[in-house]
Amino acid sequence: MSNYVGRHRPQTRAERRALEGRRRLPKALTAGYALPTAAAATLVLSAGGATAAQSSALTSGINGTQLAAFGAPQAKAQTALTDPALAQRSKTEVAETVATYSDLAERRQESNLSVAESQGRQQERQRIARDKKRKAIAAKKREQAKKAAAEDMGVSPDSVKVGADGKATIAEGTWVLPLANPVLTSGFGPRWGRLHAGDDFGVAVGTPLRSMSNGVVVFAGQQSGYGTMVDIKYSDGTISRYGHMSAIHVSVGQQVSTGQTVGLSGNTGRSTGPHLHLEIHPGGGAPVPPQAWLAGKGLHY
Numbered sequence: 001m002s003n004y005v006g007r008h009r010p011q012t013r014a015e016r017r018a019l020e021g022r023r024r025l026p027k028a029l030t031a032g033y034a035l036p037t038a039a040a041a042t043l044v045l046s047a048g049g050a051t052a053a054q055s056s057a058l059t060s061g062i063n064g065t066q067l068a069a070f071g072a073p074q075a076k077a078q079t080a081l082t083d084p085a086l087a088q089r090s091k092t093e094v095a096e097t098v099a100t101y102s103d104l105a106e107r108r109q110e111s112n113l114s115v116a117e118s119q120g121r122q123q124e125r126q127r128i129a130r131d132k133k134r135k136a137i138a139a140k141k142r143e144q145a146k147k148a149a150a151e152d153m154g155v156s157p158d159s160v161k162v163g164a165d166g167k168a169t170i171a172e173g174t175w176v177l178p179l180a181n182p183v184l185t186s187g188f189g190p191r192w193g194r195l196h197a198g199d200d201f202g203v204a205v206g207t208p209l210r211s212m213s214n215g216v217v218v219f220a221g222q223q224s225g226y227g228t229m230v231d232i233k234y235s236d237g238t239i240s241r242y243g244h245m246s247a248i249h250v251s252v253g254q255q256v257s258t259g260q261t262v263g264l265s266g267n268t269g270r271s272t273g274p275h276l277h278l279e280i281h282p283g284g285g286a287p288v289p290p291q292a293w294l295a296g297k298g299l300h301y
Ligand SMILES: [Zn+2]
Pocket: 186, 196, 198, 199, 200, 276, 277, 278
């Protein structure tokens, strides 16, 4: 039995592996796929030929004469392959398989698109939520800046605007005091035989002094008695004067806005201690008591 090499011989390991390998191969969608089907049909149709064909495949060294003795099964297979009905069936099978695969691919693509859409919508929702949160935080910050600026300037929050950059600006036409928390130390009136033309506020050297409204700088420099001094002409023609300053942050001709720092308080000129000397000249004329005039603007000290 061990020398038996006929078709009932158990498969060798290499043969088994070759067969398994072939089974694992993907089913091609070409005519090559149809051919084994057609070949199988041929073998069924001609049982005698099939036996011979299988034998011839396994037996190497067989000569042409021997092959002819089997009745030329290959010729029969050739005939079967060219059989129009069988060829048509093969073509139909291929077409159906291709159609099935195309349908599957299409459905898979649709499914992928659907998943992508769903992920896209989720990402969009997350983006909107993040945007909303960011805007809410920015709005809260602006509100805080507005409140702080309003408190600092002594004005209503309604007259404070906070830009996208977080910078607070006071609405045009609004008036503010030159100092935060001013402390009056000496008022307008006669003193030592002459007129003290303004109000004095005791304040530490280096305290920011701000423009009381929108205007233009008409003087910035030194003046006898006043020391370092800044005059601002406002839109209504009123001129304010700040004396005894330690630093000037503006120049003549410069436009200034409400609350803008124009310099720092000091102790320059004829001064007996760090303070701001403030004068108000309505219409650029004679000085008036600042306290009453500022009270008319809703500002009190
Ligand atoms: Zn004074």
